[in-house]
Amino acid sequence: MFRARGLSLRQERGVPECERTKFIKIFQICDEGKKGYLSREDMKVAITMLFGYKPSKIEVDSMISLLPKTSGVTLDEFVRMMITKKAAQMSIGDERQIFQVFDAHYRGYLTIEDFKSAFRHVAPHLSEQTVLEAFREVDQDTDGMICYKEFEFAMNYGEKDE
Template structure:
C-alpha cells in the first residue's frame, strides 16, 4: 500500500502549486469521458503517469475500497488526497534511505554494530552507549 501503519509516519507535506496543477491535469487526462471520477483502470494509468509504475492489484483494491460507495470511482478530491499521501510516503522512504546510506559507511547494504555506534557518537554524542546497543538489537519486525 502507501505506507505501513508500523513505525514513524512522515510529516505532513503539501504539494507546490505547480505539482498540484500537474496532479489535476493528470486526473483530467485520465478521466477521458469527463465522468468526474477515475475508474480503477483510470487510477492505474494516473499512477503510471505520476510515479512511473503500474499499481499492484492489492494497491488498486485498497484504493478502490476507500471510494465513497455513492460514486463509481475516485473523485478529484479523493485522488488528490491519495496522491499527496503517496508522495509523502515516497519522500519518507527517500529520507530513510539517505539516513541508512550515511550509516552504511562501507557500502555493504547492512549495518554492523560498529557502524551503528559510530553513527550514534556523531549524531548524539551524549547518548549512553547502552541505548545504541539496545536499539541495534531490537528487531524491527516485532
C-alpha cells in the same frame, strides 16, 4: 469530508501548488470520457504516469476501499490520495532503474518507440495520442530522444519548489 488515512492537514498544506496542478492535470488526462471521476483502470494509468510503475490490482483496490461506495475516485479524493502517496515517493535509484527498463536497447536515451513500447506494457488502453503528448512533454530539447536528465526532471517535476 473524506481525508485519506495518514494524511495530516499539515502534510496537505505543505504540498507545492505546482504539485497539486500536476495531480489535477493527470486526473483530467486520465478521466476517459470526461465523466468527473477515475475508474480503477483510469487510476492505474494515473499512478503509472505520476510514479512510473503500474500499480497492482491490490494496491488500487486498497486505495479505493478507503472511499465511500461510488462510481469512482473524484478529483478531490484523487489529489488527497496522491499527496499521501507522494509522501512515500521513490528514491533516485528507483528512477534510474525505471529509465533502464524503458531503455530496452541500452542506448542511454529513450526514443518514441521505447516510450510506446513501455506504455503498451504498463497502460495498454492509453491512447497513442496521449503517449505522444507525454513524450513531447518530457523531451524538453525536442531532439526526438529523452535522455536520463529529462526523464529525471519529469519524474521529479515540482519537487524542487518545496
